[in-house]
Amino acid sequence: MKIGFIGLGIMGRPMALNLIKGGHTVTVWARRAESMQPLLEAGAIAAASPAEAARGNSLVISMVADAPDVREVMLGEQGVVRAAAPGLVAVDMSTIAPAAARSIGADLAKAGIDFIDAPVSGGEVGAIAATLSIMAGGTAAAFETARPAFACMGKNVVHVGDTGAGQVTKAANQIVTGMGVLAVAEAFAFASKNGVDRSKVREALLGGFAYSRILENHGQRMLDRNFKPGFKSWMHEKDLNIVMQTAHELGLCLPGSAATAQMFNAMVGSGLGEDDSIAVLKLLESLSGQA
């Protein structure tokens, strides 16, 4: 399939590489031209604009930072919308608010472009290993068009529902992972303050109902005090803000998410934003005099 790919950051670059490995013809565009170089060396074609990346292709994928960036590459002056053609499907794999995804999808629909919101979970490791979880929202027909591309980038690919449903799922994912990381950090702080070896606690818990991938992976990194991202805490804060704003708009009571979001807010405010989200452990320790 001929695929355009927009946004070649930590996530986008390995995802686009996996599309090339899967035998697809990939045209790339990135804001900084130098970030296209590794892809061109792997056989990608360079585009001069997001519209160029979409022109003549059946699929165009974006992986950028925030809703205004998605809107710009999809609907801006040089955006995908300028390359509108019958059958073109646009896929955004960034994490943005469900309401923003619905609005961008509606505007693309006016130009006859089918839109899928398909955010991912699994981080840089999952992007490189092509084991991402992909949660998609959009029509069944558009999802079928995109499915071969999804299969090259991820393992657990689920068509959740209509436009926006993918972002709702991702927000739910960030609730679970945000509180999950905080829960593991609190359990470790609790163990240490009680004079108990937290690595032994982790080992014991892994065999029971508290088992989770976060306890296993993030827990190990906490023990190693390896705060290198991974997933930066300012990005987790951004995602939790999407959760809290959506809850505010809907009239939805989320006390645990609210408390967690403030811990991440404190991390960003105190200079831990570039650390992995497991640095919430550092914040907890300093609050309880365990530094």
Place this chain on the structure above:
Amino acid sequence: MKVGFIGLGVMGRPMALHLAHAGHELHVWARRPESAADLPAVRHATPAALGAAVDVVFTIITASADVAAVALGQDGLCEGMAPGSILVDCSTIAPDAAREIAARLAERGIHMLDAPVSGGAQGAIDATLAIMAGGDAAVLDRVRPLLECLGKRIVHIGPNGAGQVAKACNQMIMVAAIQAVAEAMRLAGAAGVDPAKVRTALAGGSAASRVLDVMGQRMVERDFKAGIEARLHHKDYGLVLDAARRAGAPVPLTAVVAQQLNALMAQGWGKDDTASLLRVLESM
């Protein structure tokens, strides 16, 4: 002085009347003309026309977008107000929005103060509002005689936006206090103790506060008819949390109280008084 007024709601109407009664020539523009029908005022067809006729304009309307539209939109104030004239915005909006609107007006030589108020409808009627002003001190001095018709405590907080930051702080403290009173009233009731007696006893001690006094009384009487509609506090909490995240300042209590307000909205009490936070607890 010729004074314009936009936003003749629960707060704005008594404020406008105070200015008229103090001898100022009152000019108004109202989205719904009938809301200004009985006021002793000169009526205008657009904000621009109002702005052209006066030296100072007061606005007190609901949301950031409304203030921006009235000030900067088509037929907005900026199309009529003369250089050197002053917009005093008493609405509660985002500090960033206040700064942005002030900057756009400054391009045309129009001054702006963000001057949100606290004290509720009763404070507006009694002319005892607390007024927290952001903007140039010299501009504030020019309108101080007008503000003294509306409130008792007028504090210059800092440059544009600073008044809105102070108002955000005010809302954080007040709604958290309402939640605290609601929890105390709920605990008393659940423990089989008369909430009215508890409130009366507490009013004489260290927990005494205006919120315990006024909102506590409403809870005891189960009088949930608005004073200030809870949906407005819900709106303000959205602004507070957004400002906190932009500043990287953790506000854990505010965040949890905001969730109680979300539950209040979900249960359909947005147009009732914020004392309804008691009813949220009772539904948990």
